Amino acid sequence: MVRYHKQTRILVAxxxxxxxxxGNELKLLLVQRGLEYEKGKWSLMGGFIQKNEDFNKGSARILKELTGLEGVYMEQLLAFGNVDRDPIERTVSIAYFALIDINKYEKQLNTDYHAEWFPIHKIPKLIFDHADMVKMAKQKLRYKAAFHPIIFELLPEKFTLPQLQILYESIFDTEFDKRNFSRKLRSTKLLIKQKDKEKESSKKGAYYYKLDKKQYATNFHAILNLIPNPGNIIN
Incomplete structure (x- = not known):
């Protein structure tokens, strides 16, 4: 076998x-680390890439092994390669991020590694540089929410305007005026009002809406109207 001589071998995770x-809170899924050094501490879902496995297949396998989740669309974020990021051995990590509707995947989630959802503002201390990964993923999420339809991956097929506002406020870490938000949202003409209501949150109830996918495909930039100074808030 031909190999590169005098080169250091580095692990890839x-x-x-x-x-x-x-429907009420934006959350982050964490597990308790199973490997020695920091074992039992809260961590992102992580593992080493196998010899005959590409990154996309590896990310899907690792997620399924640690949480039971499968069929989740994940997008590559960035490679993290600080020399001392893993105190055990030189390791480069390829970070992926995903957005899901928790209720849609709730039955898949297993607890073999104590997988648990944490509110985005109550995340426990994480191992290694995982907090930096989350910070960068949140910035990416803000960009996606402002300029792409990906935010609707977090919502069920039917949702209320209050739920959508809560989601936007969680992602952008800011508060929107309720009346102004609803008015701007309706003006986009991207949503289809349903006849039924969600009545668990209040006696009066809130009407459900669905995303008009055809309209969104050609006019999704209308969603920018919801976000004040989008160029600043995503930084």
Whole structure:
């Protein structure tokens, strides 16, 4: 076998950053680390890439092994390669992130590694540089929410305007005026009002809406109207 001589071998790992929304809060999925050194501490879903495995397949395998989740669309975020990021051995990590509707995947989630959802503002201390990964993924999420339809991956097929506002406020870490938000949202003409209501949150109830996918495909930039100074808020 021909090999590169006098080159240092470096481990390659995958870390999965999974954001979820349950209709009330934006959350992050974490597990308790199973390997020695920092064993039992909270971590992103991580593992080493196998010899005959590409990154996409590796990320899907690792997520399924640690949480039971499968069929989740994940997008590559960035490679993290600080020399001392892993105190055991030189390791480069390829970070992936995903957005899911928690209720849609709730039955898949297993607890073999104590997988648990944490509110985005109550994340425990994480191992290694995982906090930096989450911070960068949140910035990416803001960009996606402002300029792409990906935010609707976090919502069920039917959702209320209050739920959508809660989601936007969680992602952008800011508050929107309720009346102004609803007015701007309706003006986009991207949503289809349903006849039924969600009545668990209040006696009056809130009407459900669905995303008009055809309209969104050609006019998704209308969603920018919801975000004041989008160029600043995503930084």
């Amino acid at each position: 995958i870390d999965c950053i999974i954001f979820g929304f349950d």
